[in-house]
Amino acid sequence: xxxxxxxxxxxxxxxxxxxxxxxxxxxxxxxxxxxxxxxxxxxxxxxxxxxxxxxxxxxxxxxxxxxxxxxxxxxxxxxxxxxxxxxxxxxxxxxxxxxxxxxxxxxxxxxxxxxxxxxxxxxxxxxxxxxxxxxxxxxxxxxxxxxxxxxxxxxxxxxxxxxxxxxxxxxxxxxxxxxxxxxxxxxxxxxxxxxxxxxxxxxxxxxxxxxxxxxxxxxxxxxxxxx
Amino acid sequence: xxxxxxxxxxxxxxxxxxxxxxxxxxxxxxxxxxxxxxxxxxxxxxxxxxxxxxxxxxxxxxxxxxxxxxxxxxxxxxxxxxxxxxxxxxxxxxxxxxxxxxxxxxxxxxxxxxxxxxxxxxxxxxxxxxxxxxxxxxxxxxxxxxxxxxxxxxxxxxxxxxxxxxxxxxxxxxxxxxxxxxxxxxxxxxxxxxxxxxxxxxxxxxxxxxxxxxxxxxxxxxxxxxxxxxxxxxxxxxxxxxxxxxxxxxxxxxxxxxxxxxxxxxxxxxxxxxxxxxxxxxxxxxxxxxxxxxxxxxxxxxxxxxxxxxxxxxxxxxxxxxxxxxxxxxxxxxxxxxxxxxxxxxxxxxxxxxxxxxxxxxxxxxxxxxxxxxxxxxxxxxxxxxxxxxxxxxxxxxxxxxx
Numbered sequence: 316x317x318x319x320x321x322x323x324x325x326x327x328x329x330x331x332x333x334x335x336x337x338x339x340x341x342x343x344x345x346x347x348x349x350x351x352x353x354x355x356x357x358x359x360x361x362x363x364x365x366x367x368x369x370x371x372x373x374x375x376x377x378x379x380x381x382x383x384x385x386x387x388x389x390x391x392x393x394x395x396x397x398x399x400x401x402x403x404x405x406x407x408x409x410x411x412x413x414x415x416x417x418x419x420x421x422x423x424x425x426x427x428x429x430x431x432x433x434x435x436x437x438x439x440x441x442x443x444x445x446x447x448x449x450x451x452x453x454x455x456x457x458x459x460x461x462x463x464x465x466x467x468x469x470x471x472x473x474x475x476x477x478x479x480x481x482x483x484x485x486x487x488x489x490x491x492x493x494x495x496x497x498x499x500x501x502x503x504x505x506x507x508x509x510x511x512x513x514x515x516x517x518x519x520x521x522x523x524x525x526x527x528x529x530x531x532x533x534x535x536x537x538x539x540x541x542x
Numbered sequence: 543x544x545x546x547x548x549x550x551x552x553x554x555x556x557x558x559x560x561x562x563x564x565x566x567x568x569x570x571x572x573x574x575x576x577x578x579x580x581x582x583x584x585x586x587x588x589x590x591x592x593x594x595x596x597x598x599x600x601x602x603x604x605x606x607x608x609x610x611x612x613x614x615x616x617x618x619x620x621x622x623x624x625x626x627x628x629x630x631x632x633x634x635x636x637x638x639x640x641x642x643x644x645x646x647x648x649x650x651x652x653x654x655x656x657x658x659x660x661x662x663x664x665x666x667x668x669x670x671x672x673x674x675x676x677x678x679x680x681x682x683x684x685x686x687x688x689x690x691x692x693x694x695x696x697x698x699x700x701x702x703x704x705x706x707x708x709x710x711x712x713x714x715x716x717x718x719x720x721x722x723x724x725x726x727x728x729x730x731x732x733x734x735x736x737x738x739x740x741x742x743x744x745x746x747x748x749x750x751x752x753x754x755x756x757x758x759x760x761x762x763x764x765x766x767x768x769x770x771x772x773x774x775x776x777x778x779x780x781x782x783x784x785x786x787x788x789x790x791x792x793x794x795x796x797x798x799x800x801x802x803x804x805x806x807x808x809x810x811x812x813x814x815x816x817x818x819x820x821x822x823x824x825x826x827x828x829x830x831x832x833x834x835x836x837x838x839x840x841x842x843x844x845x846x847x848x849x850x851x852x853x854x855x856x857x858x859x860x861x862x863x864x865x866x867x868x869x870x871x872x873x874x875x876x877x878x879x880x881x882x883x884x885x886x887x888x889x890x891x892x893x894x895x896x897x898x899x900x901x902x903x904x905x906x907x908x909x910x911x912x913x914x915x916x917x918x919x920x921x922x923x924x925x926x927x928x929x930x931x932x933x934x935x936x937x938x939x940x941x942x943x944x945x
Binding site for chain 2: 364367370372373392393396397399400401405407411412413414415416420423424425427428429432469473
């Protein structure tokens with residue numbers, strides 16, 4: 316049984332003009348345990364929406380998402396929060412670090428709502444991403460690359476089975492982007508986590524054995540329907 | 543732990559508004575506790591202070607003025623009564639002790655009270671407690687110009703046994719009104735925390751026959767302090783009837799506590815106004831908590847969305863905002879206790895200087911429980927509206943950008 320199984324997934328949004336615009340229409344998608352996969356696609360194709368649906372941040376209009384044997388789409392919001400906190404790690408394009416907190420606290424928050432705070436593990440993760448001497452620094456005291464590494468450590472903090480990465484290199488230069496993806500993959504591998512990364516950067520995608528065009532799996536009509 | 547970390551960090555991130563709103567809570571709490579506590583303690587203390595007597599007999603006039611003058615050494619005497627009036631009340635079979643006093647002079651603003659040695663030797667100012675002298679002192683000789691100085695006056699005027707002084711005429715100090723008589727301090731009272739500490743005690747005749755006083759005063763007294771026999775249950779009523787209803791020349795102020803309670807009834811409007819002001823400040827403080835957190839909700843949305851993306855429940859972010867609001871009130875109340883201490887100490891100091899009555903800043907009053915509890919609950923209540931806003935925060939929308 317795959318770690319992630321998506322079937323007949325649909326999601327549309329209401330446009331300002333009052334029409335329903337379909338953004339996601341995925342017939343079938345699977346990801347096995349500890350597998351790293353990249354999805355490629357231009358901006359605006361619904362990649363973030365797809366990841367948010369998998370993470371349970373958004374509720375689909377239709378279809379099923381099964382993660383680690385649990386049907387995300389059948390769960391209540393409370394149960395989705397719990398599943399996200401225990402099973403999923405999320406790396407955002409803009410990192411979404413909490414500015415008022417230290418690096419260590421940011422990572423601790425990544426585990427607090429799931430398995431519970433484990434300071435030693437949080438420190439180990441930060442040391443692993445090369446920030447062992449920056450535990451008490453706040454995000455604004457770090458470079459962009461360092462901030463991204465905090466986000467990586469935070470995503471792994473709850474010992475997730477699945478790490479979702481949304482354009483994780485979008486704010487990095489080419490050299491650092493490549494190093495960053497390598498680091499994400501290494502850390503995921505060391506922690507036994509599967510990785511689903513979306514990006515529009517073909518060079519990054521070339522680092523993956525499993526890379527797919529997002530457009531090939533997301534067959535939206537791109538037509539607006541009346542409310 | 544996580545919730546408190548989030549609350550603490552948020553308070554720190556919004557430190558300025560936290561401090562300002564907490565200060566307004568402190569003002570409300572400090573004011574409320576001070577007004578309430580001072581009022582209750584002052585009322586209990588002043589209605590309980592009677593210098594060991596049950597009543598005061600004086601010239602026709604206000605009972606309150608009579609008590610304030612004879613017991614608390616405040617206000618002017620409403621007039622004099624004759625020596626035979628004193629003898630009459632002294633010989634009343636229901637009276638255990640009658641002590642005459644005479645006033646009309648001061649020393650640098652501290653009142654000189656003329657009395658007899660009975661005031662010190664036969665009277666207990668509180669059950670089982672008699673006035674006592676500090677070591678090396680003695681009571682005055684009624685035939686000499688000698689004085690026993692209250693503890694507070696002795697400290698303020700640096701008077702000790704063996705010192706001499708000239709009294710000044712009147713109850714208000716005026717250096718042009720110095721009497722020629724010289725008095726010798728023969729003793730200093732041990733502190734009794736009563737109005738006796740604020741007074742210089744001299745023989746009754748000293749006031750009566752002071753140079754410059756009306757010669758008529760030589761046979762008059764300002765008031766008579768009366769202690770009734772314990773077994774004469776109706777004595778007070780009978781004397782009240784005799785002096786106040788049947789007679790029209792004298793006033794019998796009895797019981798002293800009830801007369802003082804009238805004072806607090808008369809000035810009750812004042813503490814009601816202050817209490818109302820503190821309630822209004824509490825409302826403003828609550829509103830400011832609401833406004834400060836609510837106004838910061840826009841900048842917090844992204845933070846809330848991040849926390850939710852990390853797995854925080856809606857109820858968790860709701861609780862965080864509620865606890866943040868309650869914490870502002872809690873911090874405010876900590877400062878409120880400090881403010882209470884300052885206000886109470888200042889007011890108690892003024893009361894002590896004016897009357898000799900001591901109020902205890904640290905005496906427990908129920909207001910110290912219900913005022914902080916109410917303000918913290920109000921603070922939490924103020925957090926409900928922004929907490930609902932946090933609860934409803936759309937995670938996906940606030941985790942921009944999207945790809």
